[in-house]
Amino acid sequence: MHRRRFLQNMGLSLPGLAALTSLSACKVSATDANTSASSEGERVIVVGAGISGLAAARHLAEQGEDVVVLEARNRIGGRIWTSEKWAGVPLDLGASWIHGIDGNPIAALAAKAKARTVVTNPDSSTEYLADGSEVDDARAKAIERWQSKMEDALASYQEGTDKDASVRSVVERALDWSSLSDDDKTLVSFGLNDYEHEYAGSVGQMSALHFDSGADIKGKDVLFTGGYRQITDLLARGLSIRTGHVVEHIDWDSSGVTVGTNKGTFHADHVVVTLPLGVLQSGAVKFGSSLPASKRTAIDKLGMGVLNKCYLRFPKVFWPGTDWMTYVPDVDKYGQWEQWINISRPTRQPVLLGFNAADFGRTIEGWSDTQIVNSAMGTLKTIFGSDIPAPVGYQITRWASDPYAQGSYSFNKINSTPAMRDHLAASVDDRVHFAGEATHRDSYQTVHGAYLSGIRAAKEIAD
Ligand SMILES: Cc1cc2nc3c(=O)[nH]c(=O)nc-3n(C[C@H](O)[C@H](O)[C@H](O)COP(=O)(O)OP(=O)(O)OC[C@H]3O[C@@H](n4cnc5c(N)ncnc54)[C@H](O)[C@@H]3O)c2cc1C
Known part of the structure; x- marks a missing residue:
């Protein structure tokens, strides 16, 4: 999240x-x-x-x-769970961020604990298309355009009715999904999955009326080193x-x-x-x-939504220095390995963290660790080439299968x-x-x- x-x-x-x-x-x-x-x-x-x-x-x-x-x-x-599996590299398998440090009681506790935090910047991001090429300016603008069309569609739906529907159905209806080119469907799908990473629910189940009912938070997001x-x-x-x-x-x-x-x-x-x-x-x-x-x-x-994490540790860093990397998969690979965070800055180790939310996040819980790592590596090889090093370690979460959590966090269905x-x-x-x-x-x-x-x-x- x-x-x-x-x-x-x-x-x-x-x-x-x-x-x-x-x-x-x-x-x-x-x-x-x-x-x-x-x-x-x-x-x-x-x-x-x-x-x-x-x-x-x-x-x-x-x-x-x-x-x-x-x-x-x-x-x-x-659901706060810091893994000590890799000596000297504590990794959070559950919550990572204090979301909005201004006036946040967790920020006050962090100060009390003298815990070191680092800011992550949502605008520090490198974006890649399905073939691994970097998103150029024109495509970045197209992604933004579709995202604001989706936001507008959902906002006007919320103003116009009290009859609920799913986020997906409202967006698809407003954007006339069946008339879109494959290329545009890919960009819209990328935007839809962004909501799933945010809220952990499937857009097919998420309430269009109330998905964003939470209050605004203020200030930067920080994570704990x-x-x-x-x-x-x-x-x-x-x-x-x-x-x-x-x-x-x-x-x-x-x-x-x-x-x-x-x-x-x-x-x-x-x-x-x-x-x-x-x-x-x-x-x-x-x-x-x-x-x-x-x-x-x-x-x-x-x-109850799902967000899962897959940490991959490599012998060296081969990715850019931005905080985030996003990947826009083809529409038939909806929701797969779209969001990554570069953990090498806070950990000072060559570690990447890939997220999967909602339906795909839940699906891969049934896969073996090897299948999950291979799937993640498939995306990274598409972006960075097949000669990138193999990971020397991984840590994978399965929050939906955890009997004492049965999911990652709640959402408005x-x-x-x-x-x-x-x-x-x-x-x-x-x-x-x-x-x-x-x-x-x-x-x-x-x-x-x-x-x-x-x-x-x-x-x-x-x-
Ligand atoms: C992958 C992931 C990423 C997240 N990222 C963030 C983030 O970056 N920032 C953020 O603010 N939030 C994040 N969250 C959400 C955050 O972790 C939770 O909102 C918060 O930790 C929930 O705390 P809680 O006390 O409500 O529940 P829990 O932490 O789940 O506590 C409930 C406790 O009840 C115990 N329990 C369950 N069943 C029984 C039983 N039968 N008997 C006795 N005990 C039982 C559980 O073991 C658990 O310890 C994330 C969550 C996940 C899973």
Whole structure:
């Protein structure tokens, strides 16, 4: 996810940051069966140690509540996951960027963690056509023309109706797709796939009315040279976190909540559920009492998108020094290896990162690593020639197949509405509270949205 068109206008306070270094140890000492009943504060279970769960737990612990975090994986961070597989080259397999550093709480945390960041510039880009030739000025102008026609088509659709349709169908109708030359279809397809990289949903499923409902963000995009985990490690400091605890069911009544895991049952006054939308949709975690109809509808109708990464490490750099490289494949290779980022500047290593989103991103999850690397190399050989060196290493993600994510981030599917994110966020009976990126109406899909949702859920309890 990068080059975001919508930049957030947050105007945020930074709850919890001031006290970040002062929290020594969490008061909760959960047994296998119960959270401690010794504290005078509320007993709270947080499900999930991603950024939203850590933010919630930290805020609650700082307010004197008795908190334990239950996390299914054997690591914290969730969709923030810095790989240390290549010594000295930390690579983010999930989130990479702070999107819009102005007023962004993650930028404040990065400063607190003394984490080094580098700016990436969306305008620093080299573009290539299907035959590998560089896009010339005339073709660059044609790409821009088609992109603004698409934007206009979608904007006027949003103004003219409240009946939803897919982004693809609106664009194809407005541009009279069947009358376009093959060349123009290729350029339009390239533009459509750009939306998929932005929002992770398929344009065939993305709501034309609401695909871009998120708030604008402000400022530059930066990524971490030492990995995003510096943020989650900072937030996790001193908290009571049980990794390897897979939550299986959540029950509640007027006396409290019961959370069943593969390693025993936990009781508390409240639970904060930060399960990713994809996990909620899968039904892997059972809710004892029925969730409100509006919440069930939100879970059902919002979409969970896919963005996958393929890092390739080479013996030397053979690509240009721009931050980005884009590739315009033929229309029959729709969505394949269109976007690359040059990671050699932040890592000081010859590393390229290729992205695949939506349908193609999902398809290749079923391929072997070798097939994926060969496919990526096919595109790079088309651009740079068949004598480029073979990669000496690769790292590949499969977020849709990950049982504890079931996708990369949420998007607005046809017939979903922005209000559904509020329904997803709403607490139930003042016992079961919900957080996570998908619950943030304005900044869904982002780390800062997830973080803020965790603070919001914690405040529901602490205040
Ligand atoms: C490839 C990729 C690239 C991205 N790029 C960016 C980016 O550059 N910038 C940006 O701002 N955002 C980006 N995002 C989005 C960002 O990573 C997420 O919005 C954010 O990390 C979500 O945090 P969360 O706390 O809501 O969810 P998660 O991080 O998913 O946390 C939920 C936690 O719940 C745990 N869990 C799941 N099931 C169970 C269970 N049954 N029992 C117990 N625990 C369970 C999970 O293991 C996980 O740790 C990207 C995401 C991906 C996948």
